[in-house]
Amino acid sequence: MKRIGFLGLGIMGRAMAANLVRAGFQVTVWNRTSAACAPLVELGARQAGSIQEAVRASEVTLAMLADPEASHEVALGADGVVSCLQPGQAYVDMSTVDPDTARAIGDAVTRVGGRFLEAPVSGSRKPAEEGSLVILAAGDEALYREMAAVFDCLGKKSFFLGEVGQGACLKLIVNMTMGGMMTLLAEALALADRCGLDARQVLEALDSGAIANPMFRLKGDRIVEDDHPPHFPLRHMQKDLRLAVSLGDRLGQALHGVATANETFKRALGAGLGDEDFAAVARIISG
Amino acid sequence: MKRIGFLGLGIMGRAMAANLVRAGFQVTVWNRTSAACAPLVELGARQAGSIQEAVRASEVTLAMLADPEASHEVALGADGVVSCLQPGQAYVDMSTVDPDTARAIGDAVTRVGGRFLEAPVSGSRKPAEEGSLVILAAGDEALYREMAAVFDCLGKKSFFLGEVGQGACLKLIVNMTMGGMMTLLAEALALADRCGLDARQVLEALDSGAIANPMFRLKGDRIVEDDHPPHFPLRHMQKDLRLAVSLGDRLGQALHGVATANETFKRALGAGLGDEDFAAVARIISG
Amino acid sequence: MKRIGFLGLGIMGRAMAANLVRAGFQVTVWNRTSAACAPLVELGARQAGSIQEAVRASEVTLAMLADPEASHEVALGADGVVSCLQPGQAYVDMSTVDPDTARAIGDAVTRVGGRFLEAPVSGSRKPAEEGSLVILAAGDEALYREMAAVFDCLGKKSFFLGEVGQGACLKLIVNMTMGGMMTLLAEALALADRCGLDARQVLEALDSGAIANPMFRLKGDRIVEDDHPPHFPLRHMQKDLRLAVSLGDRLGQALHGVATANETFKRALGAGLGDEDFAAVARIISG
Amino acid sequence: MKRIGFLGLGIMGRAMAANLVRAGFQVTVWNRTSAACAPLVELGARQAGSIQEAVRASEVTLAMLADPEASHEVALGADGVVSCLQPGQAYVDMSTVDPDTARAIGDAVTRVGGRFLEAPVSGSRKPAEEGSLVILAAGDEALYREMAAVFDCLGKKSFFLGEVGQGACLKLIVNMTMGGMMTLLAEALALADRCGLDARQVLEALDSGAIANPMFRLKGDRIVEDDHPPHFPLRHMQKDLRLAVSLGDRLGQALHGVATANETFKRALGAGLGDEDFAAVARIISG
Structure with missing residues (x-):
């Protein structure tokens, strides 16, 4: 997992994406308002013009979005993640959502042959900046193991909790x-x-x-x-x-x-x- | 402050008194049911037959009692602490009581010329045994300073909080x-x-x-x-x-x-x- | 408003429909499990084999259903009320639902040219049987006025509260x-x-x-x-x-x-x- | 029970005392600040210069005081009700107090041979004025029965509840x-x-x-x-x-x-x- 898409560059997302860039991952960033991408590009990230472009450039796409509605839209909207995900490709939603939203996204991803983890985090701005988040993952356990290097970069600890929804x-x-x-x-x-x-x-x-x-x-x-x-x-x-x-x-x-x-x-x-x-x-x- | 009276040998009191004995203080213990004194006597404490005997044998008398009613009775009862306290002698009540009870006892002690600290503790059995309580003292500030060696033996930290009642x-x-x-x-x-x-x-x-x-x-x-x-x-x-x-x-x-x-x-x-x-x-x- | 469809014959609905039959309205009843229709038929009601049949036979269709999910299904399901409502025909949902469900149904009804009132009631079995419910209506005000005789039969008092959702x-x-x-x-x-x-x-x-x-x-x-x-x-x-x-x-x-x-x-x-x-x-x- | 003492002429007490005067009872009033007595005197009440004077002039003394502290003071203070109550004389405290205060007063009254009822009321200013209070009495049951005419004048309903404290x-x-x-x-x-x-x-x-x-x-x-x-x-x-x-x-x-x-x-x-x-x-x- 070297090529990473990163969707959502708010307070949390920008700090997390920056840590990934600094750790040597090839990161392609996207944000609803593109101005937020500039500082990441300066660090060495590539900027995608659309969600689909970010997904296509990546082995795994991470998302860190504001609320259940945004998560839903980015994953399931007309030009969203699911619209272009290839069989075997991975999507990891790290936003905080309710269990139902997590399950709806997970179902849609697996229906098109994709692999899914929900992975909300415990910790706010400072742990995000310091790479010391706590990651509460659930869904595809094999994918969870493949994410080890990524999660090590973002957090100090991670959990695998079982079925999608348990993380939420x-x-x-x-x-x-x-x-x-x-x-x-x-x-x-x-x-x-x-x-x-x-x-x-x-x-x-x-x-x-x-x-x-x-x-x-x-x-x-x-x-x-x-x-x-x-x-x-x-x-x-x-x-x-x-x-x-x-x-x-x-x-x-x-x-x-x-x-x-x-x-x-x-x-x-x-x-x-x-x-x-x-x-x-x-x-x-x-x- | 070498000679110490200790009133009340429940779960907390017995552990605290034992620490004082082991640290070399001359401890005279009293308990409502005298059987509880035996283990302390074995460690080297002296046993008093009455509250008054314990008070008379000591520079400072500590109390660790179950509730406001017991505190009130031991301090202010007919044969209680105040009934025999000499001017200048010190009484430190470490029981957990309400502010009114603390003030009632403090007032009675100072009225007979005694010196008073309330000093309830934060921490339960284990910190009591390990001498790692947190002591929340208030009342006579000079007395608080003289108690330093005693409090160091019982707790890992102590506070002086001001007027009697603030500790409670x-x-x-x-x-x-x-x-x-x-x-x-x-x-x-x-x-x-x-x-x-x-x-x-x-x-x-x-x-x-x-x-x-x-x-x-x-x-x-x-x-x-x-x-x-x-x-x-x-x-x-x-x-x-x-x-x-x-x-x-x-x-x-x-x-x-x-x-x-x-x-x-x-x-x-x-x-x-x-x-x-x-x-x-x-x-x-x-x- | 003489010909009335009545959907839902639970504890509340059966009592309300019976009062309408007794008052001389021409009532066509429907219930998910058709056995519940028998006592009403005995009283003089006609039994519809489907929601659509009940709607087609009536100037106004009333519904009294168990919860928001049932309300949603009966109104908006494939063979539901909206699927056959003619322009100008009226639908009055008296079930207790949340404001969002009421608005979703109201919007769908008016989109096909129908007229809509939400009209949840205050009162349980006994007031339903005695025709002494309190009716909390909102939506189409003209329809509310036309319903006067029906509401008088079902309740002792009715309110018109404004836009759909206010009743809920x-x-x-x-x-x-x-x-x-x-x-x-x-x-x-x-x-x-x-x-x-x-x-x-x-x-x-x-x-x-x-x-x-x-x-x-x-x-x-x-x-x-x-x-x-x-x-x-x-x-x-x-x-x-x-x-x-x-x-x-x-x-x-x-x-x-x-x-x-x-x-x-x-x-x-x-x-x-x-x-x-x-x-x-x-x-x-x-x- | 014709001669009645009335202690306490606040919002409630003044309305209650006035009803008794109007009903023909011989009422002797007392209030901590004596100015409050004037309107009652105008109606026909007598004014007592002290609690003791009011008690001595009466077969039964009623009290309607602000809180448990006032009740305690008026009944048990140095010149209070109990200090002059004769054996067989009656005291009825209608103030709202806690059960402990009611019992303390009741005990003191009976210890000097007096008879006691607690009789707090349900209802505020208007029912007090209209004589439509609800009286929650407890204590001496014979006294309760003798108070019938008085309670009928003050309230629309009264209860006898058992031992002192039950009223509170x-x-x-x-x-x-x-x-x-x-x-x-x-x-x-x-x-x-x-x-x-x-x-x-x-x-x-x-x-x-x-x-x-x-x-x-x-x-x-x-x-x-x-x-x-x-x-x-x-x-x-x-x-x-x-x-x-x-x-x-x-x-x-x-x-x-x-x-x-x-x-x-x-x-x-x-x-x-x-x-x-x-x-x-x-x-x-x-x-």
């Missing part, structure tokens, strides 16, 4: 836990503030025991300073919480904690915080 | 966050199970990203095996959640996430899980 | 309120029981003040006796709560209370109570 | 249901607004079915007009929700719905709405 499920589970923990951190800091405690000491205490974790460390400071440059936009977190609650609805699993976090994030969205980092939910909680 | 507040804030995170972990594992995911992979994925934390690692396995030896009993966690919600009530801070976790823990209590480890709340969530 | 929205809003109130009633009775209060006195007290309502009266007794013959099955209520939460998601409206009720109903569903009356949620709450 | 419990249960229903109504109207529905039609639809109730009718209009003259102040409702959640904590009864409502009311309190009518919680929910 685990991604939602990781993110719903993260979203719930963020509301807890915000409640802790808001209550501490009302108690007259020093926020730095509170964060240090939280970081000294069994629940110490990188997110509290990183986002705790952001909440104290009420400064939220978007690494993972709040509206995306709310979407993931919503999809997780729906998954619970479908499978008959009550999720009182996650549903509560979802409502709190919805309030934040309603307050116009959708484009801030998801830690900005703290503003709603302390308000 | 921070302790509740740490524990409410922990309780909320436990319900999220349990919801994650329950949903994963319904998705047909492998629990070990789910725990590994949770442990690979920004929310990785020791509690998920430790308790995740316990939940998967549905085996819950009590390190921190569920009924104590529910009590702390209740006290945290009440603190929010008093200070006008809404805590939607914590209140939801409190109700879920109450269900677990109602199902007879109070004496299991607090991770047993997972049984209620997956049920 | 209001139906979900009424039902989410009902579902939330049911969990509150169950919590009240469960807490009262733990207080040692007499359930009858509690119900009488609830019925004596500003929150007295027929549902508490009716379902309160059912909860006390723990006997739940399905008038409105629990799984349908959970579906409506889920759709309401989703509607809030789409419109950015946080619904902490409704989302909490939804999770509680999901627990009841997971406990196998889906086919009992929705008041059976009480069993989960008192458990 | 039922009062909290009624009010927690009311508070939860208010948040549901507010969520319904907020979602309806986002759907573009007409609020009047929504209220009419809610009033046409099984959940129709006087509170929705009365407060629905207030929410639509966002005008909240305090009949039942929001801070009192939050207090009752808090006491109900605590009662559930004590008895091991999870109350997910009520706890959620409590947090929402706390947000409203934090937003400065404590002195508005409790329907003002809608402002927080639609915000």
Whole structure:
């Protein structure tokens, strides 16, 4: 797997594609708005004028797109991936989507003889830049093994989880836990503030025991300073919480904690915080 | 501070007192049921027949008691600490209590000329045994400094937080966050199970990203095996959640996430899980 | 509007169709399983062998179907209503669906020159039998006026709400309120029981003040006796709560209370109570 | 029971005392700030200069006070009711308090040979004025029967519930249901607004079915007009929700719905709405 197509150059995609170029892969990039391709071309990537051109130039095509709708369109649209995929060619969708969308794409790819992996990632901008994402793959297991060098370049760890849809499920589970923990951190800091405690000491205490974790460390400071440059936009977190609650609805699993976090994030969205980092939910909680 | 009284030899207290004996302090122990003193005496501690005897034999008396009621009784009861404390003598209550109880005890101690610290700890049995607790002290700052050698023996880190009550507040804030995170972990594992995911992979994925934390690692396995030896009993966690919600009530801070976790823990209590480890709340969530 | 087609003879539909027959309308009935038609034929209805036959025989065709999927299929399926509707002919869907489904059907009907009303109803079996439903109509206002005699026969009150979709929205809003109130009633009775209060006195007290309502009266007794013959099955209520939460998601409206009720109903569903009356949620709450 | 002492002339107490005067009882009133007595004196009441004077002048003394603290002080304070109550004399506390406070007062009254009823009421200003309160009495059953004429004058219905504390419990249960229903109504109207529905039609639809109730009718209009003259102040409702959640904590009864409502009311309190009518919680929910 030397020749790689890369579709989608947003915050995540551009960092991932750049890592592949730097690692010596022959990368052909495509983006809906072509201007985003320039920095990659400068690094040594080739630019495709269309999805089909990117697919044809590559052994495997990766995609990193904004949401289920974009994933659907790029894979299944009139001039999309499936329209030109050759038997035996591989498509790996790394976007975060719901299980149904993943399965719809996987089915269409295999119907034309292609090979498919869903491979959503855990981690936001910084891990994408540092090649330390966590990759949650499912689908064609042989393809998963052939992707080893590619995934090693993009992430620090990868999982093979079974049938298509399992990757999407685990991604939602990781993110719903993260979203719930963020509301807890915000409640802790808001209550501490009302108690007259020093926020730095509170964060240090939280970081000294069994629940110490990188997110509290990183986002705790952001909440104290009420400064939220978007690494993972709040509206995306709310979407993931919503999809997780729906998954619970479908499978008959009550999720009182996650549903509560979802409502709190919805309030934040309603307050116009959708484009801030998801830690900005703290503003709603302390308000 | 060489001569130390130690009141309360439950799971936590006995481990802490043992560490002090081993470190060379002269420790006089007392426990409501005296049988618990034997192992400490074997290690080299002296046994007091009453609270007053323990206090009189010591420069500083520490207490590690089960709940606010026990703290109140040991400090303020007819034959309690305050009844015999000499001016200048020190009392350090390390039990987890609510801020009001801490303040009531602190006031009584200083009224008779004593010196007082509240010093609840973060960490359960294992950190107590290993001397790696986190100590959340507040009250008499000079006394806090004189306690350095004692606290170094018991914990890996200590904080001085200001006025009496702040220690209790921070302790509740740490524990409410922990309780909320436990319900999220349990919801994650329950949903994963319904998705047909492998629990070990789910725990590994949770442990690979920004929310990785020791509690998920430790308790995740316990939940998967549905085996819950009590390190921190569920009924104590529910009590702390209740006290945290009440603190929010008093200070006008809404805590939607914590209140939801409190109700879920109450269900677990109602199902007879109070004496299991607090991770047993997972049984209620997956049920 | 004398000649009426009636599609769907479930608990609700059969009672409504019977009222129309008794009122002298010429009713042609159709049901997926034709056996359900017999009692109506006995009353004087004609039985159609297909949807198309029912539509062709009627000035207006009413439908009362189980869920959005059934509504979609009956209206838009290969041999469905739209496949044979003549320009100017009317279709009125009284099923409870989400706004998107209502709009999809409405669009298809008007595209072939038909006239459309969505008209979900508030009220379950008994009001259906007694002709005392509340009809929440939206779409073609002229058609709404022409339906006056029909709606008078089926319901005690009807609303015209504006564009297609508004009926579905209001139906979900009424039902989410009902579902939330049911969990509150169950919590009240469960807490009262733990207080040692007499359930009858509690119900009488609830019925004596500003929150007295027929549902508490009716379902309160059912909860006390723990006997739940399905008038409105629990799984349908959970579906409506889920759709309401989703509607809030789409419109950015946080619904902490409704989302909490939804999770509680999901627990009841997971406990196998889906086919009992929705008041059976009480069993989960008192458990 | 002709000679009645009446302690506490707030919104509720003054209306109740006035009804007793008008009905021909000999009423001696007392209030912490004596100015409040003037309108009652004008009606024909006598004014007492102290609690003790009011008690001594009466066969039975009624109290209607703001909160548990005031109830405690008036009954058990140095110059309070118990300090001068003669054996066989009766005291009826109609304030809303928690069960523990009711029991503390009841115990003290009976210890000095007095007779006691707790008798909190359901209903706010208007029912107080109209003599249509609902009285939730518990304690001395013979006294309850002797109070028939008095209770008939104050309320439209009364209950005898058993031991002291049961009245307080039922009062909290009624009010927690009311508070939860208010948040549901507010969520319904907020979602309806986002759907573009007409609020009047929504209220009419809610009033046409099984959940129709006087509170929705009365407060629905207030929410639509966002005008909240305090009949039942929001801070009192939050207090009752808090006491109900605590009662559930004590008895091991999870109350997910009520706890959620409590947090929402706390947000409203934090937003400065404590002195508005409790329907003002809608402002927080639609915000």
